[in-house]
Amino acid sequence: MEYCFGVDIGGTTVKMGLFSAEGELIHKWEIKTQTQNEGERILPDVAESILREMDERDITAGQVLGVGVGIPAPVNSEGIVQNTANLGWGYKDVKGELSKLLSGLEVRAGNDANVAALGEMWMGGGQGRKNVVMVTLGTGVGGGIIHNGRIVVGENGAGGEIGHICVNYEEKEKCGCGKTGCLEQYASATGIARLARRRLAKYHEQTILNREDISAKTVFDAVKKKDEVAIKIAEEFGVYLGHALANIAVIFDPAVIVIGGGVSRAGEVLLPFIEKPFRERAFFANQNTEFALAMLGNDAGIYGAAKLVLDE
Amino acid sequence: MEYCFGVDIGGTTVKMGLFSAEGELIHKWEIKTQTQNEGERILPDVAESILREMDERDITAGQVLGVGVGIPAPVNSEGIVQNTANLGWGYKDVKGELSKLLSGLEVRAGNDANVAALGEMWMGGGQGRKNVVMVTLGTGVGGGIIHNGRIVVGENGAGGEIGHICVNYEEKEKCGCGKTGCLEQYASATGIARLARRRLAKYHEQTILNREDISAKTVFDAVKKKDEVAIKIAEEFGVYLGHALANIAVIFDPAVIVIGGGVSRAGEVLLPFIEKPFRERAFFANQNTEFALAMLGNDAGIYGAAKLVLDE
Structure with a gap:
């Protein structure tokens, strides 16, 4: 039997999965991310954990097709990172270093959001399709573009940065990236809460929303109870996101757009708010x-990382 | 010696090129595009012309790596067209039919704008790079996205339709596609002329522009003579195009953006108008x-078509 490993390195934990070559998740576990001393322990810890798992299950190196790794930073097509925001790493040859620690096992690396998109294409919301746009609505807005089954990595490993499309040239407040009017300012969990606070400050409408407890979750909970103010906030969010996705679609022509991240836990109620403005603006094709x-929720990263090594 | 053919089918002529496997254009010629009777003669005419060229030069089928074809319509990854605006074809299995007419020679087909982008990556403005965005400013605005050396085809063969990104949600006039605010309405040759006419009608400024003879060419000719009104029109064009390209770049992360089409004959004077607003809005990466x-001018299509068959 043949296996592969999917590793999803985050700022606090590293999620790890052992997969069959057919994509069955056999075992998943987590280790702590040791970011001190420029994150020098992260890759050795990952390697030790993989070697222990192989040892415990009597898996030989010859049975392992490879190890895929998702990293919260741009990763170029050679598996090299130039800098990270929260792992402590500066320049890091992830592919080269981890492969050496694993006695030459094949290693592939990608950006975590891109890798999660690949996972959703493989075994999640985009299953069976090869052209997928995934947008992850969390604290920020991340994304990944899968074209013909492969991640659109880009020249600097910065492909798929959907959250930083400009959707409002009139915006005065700054995005975390330093620009203004980024999609992330309207479609992330924090962005939705911001839209809600703006509306509540501007209009004095009757609503079940509690001004002291505004979040993407409380907004969509109120939408489910048919609160009209919450519905207007969701519509505003949907216009920004739907129009941005129509512009992405006209360049990428995806089969499916997968919506993930914490905000997507609102469930099916979310999709019509995005789809309606998308259809209004989408190119006929x-x-x-x-x-x-x-x-796949939090497992999208380990699935996608595993898939990285299953592609020839 | 090994060869390949590049074929660029247009509404009035078919451009054809014989290339060495190394990319040298050995001979180029044109034939008429016979669009009558649902374009039934187009592929047989192409096949006859190729076979005659092979015969005249004593090139055997074994020496021909293949025939690449660019088509003015969406072409899916199997080389199939569903419909064309100006060739007379409805559904057409270009790859299958042309290969049969050529006794089984390898045929690949792609959208003409996408194929031209591949040509510019291979031997033109994007030479040496693998991640290229090309935007073609002609009567309309076309484009092609090359990721990791390959065309982004998309699910329906409609990838790279840059001209139909929405850049102005306030626009009232309709684009040819039926939507409003498409990039094509501001950045094509006709779009630039429209911006010029709008400005001349709105303001009564002193200018060397002749209201009776407004075109993208007369605007950029006046820019070269430092006419301030023409410069303002070029700036408006550049903001629409530069901002749209910044949004494309944040998803694709290209190494280079290549500007082609008739408008690009204005030359180097054009680029700063596009680059400045691009840099103002581009993501740090x-x-x-x-x-x-x-x-490559009008030869981009035959170069890119030839390159289609040189990729394994």
Whole structure:
């Protein structure tokens, strides 16, 4: 039997999975991410954990097709990172170093959001399709573009940075990236809460929303109870996101757009708010683009990382 | 010696090129595009012309790596067209039919704008790079995205339709596609003329522009003579195009953006108008994206078509 490993390195934990070559998740576990001393322990810890797992299950190196790794930073097509925001690493040859620690096992590395998109294409909301746009609505807005089954990595490993498309040239407040009007300012969990606070400050409408407890979750909970103010906030969010996705679709022509991240836990209620403005603005060739919710949750990263090594 | 053919099918002529496997254009010629009777003669005419060329030069089928074809319509990854605006074809299995007419020679087909982008990557303004965005400013705005050396085809063969990104949600006039606010309405040759006419109607400024003879060419000719009104029109064009390209770059992370089409004949004077608003809006990871003018002119299509068959 043949195996591969999927590793999803985050700022606090490293998620790890042992997969069969057919994509069955056999075992998943986590280790702590040791970011001190410029993150020098991260890759050795990952390697030790993989070698222990192989040892415990009597898996030989010859049975392991490889180890895929997702990293919260741009990763170029050679598996090299130039800098990270929260791992402590500066320049890091992830592919080269980890492969050496694993006695030459094949290693592939990619950006975590891109890798999660690959995972959703493989075994989640985009299953069976090869052209997938995934947008992850969390604290920020991340994303990944899968073209013909492969991640669009880009020249600097910065492909798929959907959150930093400009959707509002009139915006005065700054995005975390330093620009203004980024999609992330309207479609992330924090962005939705910001839209809600703006609306509540501007209008004095009757609503079940509690001004002291505004979040993407409380907004969509109120939408489910048919609160009209919450519905207007969701509509505003949907216009920004739907129009941005129509512009992405006209360049990429995806089969399916997968919506993931914490905000997507609102469930099916979310999709019509995005789809309606998308259809209003989509190019005729993209009118059949489907929408789906992500299905793998926090496991998308390990699935996608494993898939990285299963592609020839 | 090994050869390949590049074929660029247009509404009035078919451009054809014989190339060495190393990319040298050995001979180029044109035939008429016979669009009558649902374009039934187009592929047989192409096949006869190729077979005659092979015969005249004593090239055997074994020496021909293949025939690449660019088509003015969406072409899916199997080389199939569903419909064409100006060839007379409805559904057409270009790859299958042309290969049969050529006794089984390998045939590949792609959208003409995408194929031209591949040509510019191979031997033109994007030479030496693998991640290229090409935007073609002609009667309309076309484009092609090359990721890791390959065309981004998309699910329906409609990838790279840059001209139909929405850049102005306030626009009232309709684009040819039926939507409003498409990039094509501001950055094509006709779009630039429209911006010029709008400005001349709105303001009564002193200018060397002749209201009776407004075109993209007369605007950029006046820019070269430092006419301030023409410069303002070029700036408006550049903001629409530069901002759209910044949004494309944040998803694709290209090494270089190549500007082609009739408008690009204005030359180097064009680029700063596009680059300045691009840099103002580009994501930090895309700040080093280069700009270049297309170099192959009307031959980009035959170069790119030939390159289609040289990729394994």
